[in-house]
Amino acid sequence: MPIKTDSPLARRIAAFIFLFFIFGLTFWVLSPFFASLAWAGILAYVTWPLHQRLCRHLPGRANLAALLMTLGVAATLLLPLLWVMFTVVVDVAAASATLKQLAIHGLPPLPAGVRAWPGGEWIAAQYQRVQADPAWVRAQVDALGLTDAAQLKALAGGVGRNAAKFGLAVFALFFLYRHGDSVLTQFRRVATRWLGAAARGYIQAVGVTVRAVVFGIVLTALAQGVLAGLGYWVAGIDAPALWGAITALVSLIPFVGPVVWIGLSLGLLVHGETQAALGLFLWGALVVSWVDNLIRPLVISGPTRIPFLLVFLGVLGGINAFGLIGLFLGPVLLAVSVAIWREWLVHARSV
Structure with a gap:
């Protein structure tokens, strides 16, 4: 028996298809930003008590409170990261030079006193076995990626992409501080309606x-x-x-x-x-x-x-x-x- 196009069942099926289509496209559009939005949500939730306290000190100035919290969280995360990244760049260069020397000249000789330790003979035998295979040592050094310029460039590109995601997360964080209460209230209503x-x-x-x-x-x-x-x-x-x-x-x-x-x-x-x-x-x-x-x-x-x-x-x-x-x-x-x-x-x- 054919379904009438104006029947309640037909309208429900059409509505379901329409909603599935709209929400599917919405999910597709937002999917590249889910990680940044998730990080923003986590940061907003963890720091929400501080935001509430700041709002009590700045009544009626929600935008200013959200801006100050966003700048504070960004500075708290960004400044240490910049310091670590700057230091790591210098240290990576030093580590890369050390690994290159290791790959060229092989492992250094084992100190003579090691054989006198408990189990020292076994340690010396294993070390000599590895030392006798310079190709394996070079392969392990190459696997670290610190001696390959192409891999270092790829690493720098990954850092750049993550920095862009961090910037998007900070941008979204401001709006979560500004409208977080409203978003959470709406989410609770929808969840309660569907899940009780x-x-x-x-x-x-x-x-x-x-x-x-x-x-x-x-x-x-x-x-x-x-x-x-x-x-x-x-x-x-x-x-x-x-x-x-x-x-x-x-x-x-x-x-x-x-x-x-x-x-x-x-x-x-x-x-x-x-x-x-x-x-x-x-x-x-x-x-x-x-x-x-x-x-x-x-x-x-x-x-x-x-x-x-x-x-x-x-x-x-x-x-x-x-x-x-x-x-x-x-x-x-x-x-x-x-x-x-x-x-x-x-x-x-x-x-």
């Missing part, structure tokens, strides 16, 4: 998780980078700012940060600087890792009431699926899933 009263719990889970991940992962990684960089500087590591920045980036992934300072400690050991190697290893194990292994689980698992294992898997899976923004999206998705699961359990008990 449970939407409030889901929104609360998202907010708590974002704040916990920011303070538990990002700030912990920054603290690890600063502490590790200080240890590298004291131990006499070349390019300490570069290695500190690398440690901070790597530490965003739980339990991966020690790879950097353990590798540098072994490098010092190979060059005969036993005291510096031991000091750096102890600094990393007792100070840098202490920040990661103690503070991160407490800060994340406490407020979210989610097992740290799930947060850990959410971070890894989020990075794999969405890139750096997946640091937040992965745990947030798991937090909402856990909230839904717990709600089902409550309903199951009440039945």
Whole structure:
């Protein structure tokens, strides 16, 4: 039986197709900017209490309060990044020259005193095996990309694109400060209409998780980078700012940060600087890792009431699926899933 074009069913189908078409095109248009908008939303949410306090000191001047907050957040993030980038550029040049010498001349000889250590004969045998294969050493150096001008240019291009995304995020941040209350209210109304009263719990889970991940992962990684960089500087590591920045980036992934300072400690050991190697290893194990292994689980698992294992898997899976923004999206998705699961359990008990 054919469907009449003026029937309610036909109108519903037409409306559904129209909405699907419009929202699909909207998603397509905005898709290149999702990462910047997500970063702006995260920054706005985390700093919202400061914005509210500033608004109370500037009544009736919402635009000025939003502008001051935007400039403050941008300066807080941009100035340290510029300092790190400027320092890293100098350190990358030094590291590139060192790696080129290593690729040409091979690994330096192992200090004679190493054989007297417990297990020293095994260490010396493994080192000599690697030292006897200069092609493998050159391949590992080339894999780092610090000796290839084309890869360095590509890296610079990636930095430029990320800088543009950061600028867009800051631009969007002003409007989120200015209209954040209205946007959140509208979102709550739509979510409540479609999901019922449970939407409030889901929104609360998202907010708590974002704040916990920011303070538990990002700030912990920054603290690890600063502490590790200080240890590298004291131990006499070349390019300490570069290695500190690398440690901070790597530490965003739980339990991966020690790879950097353990590798540098072994490098010092190979060059005969036993005291510096031991000091750096102890600094990393007792100070840098202490920040990661103690503070991160407490800060994340406490407020979210989610097992740290799930947060850990959410971070890894989020990075794999969405890139750096997946640091937040992965745990947030798991937090909402856990909230839904717990709600089902409550309903199951009440039945």
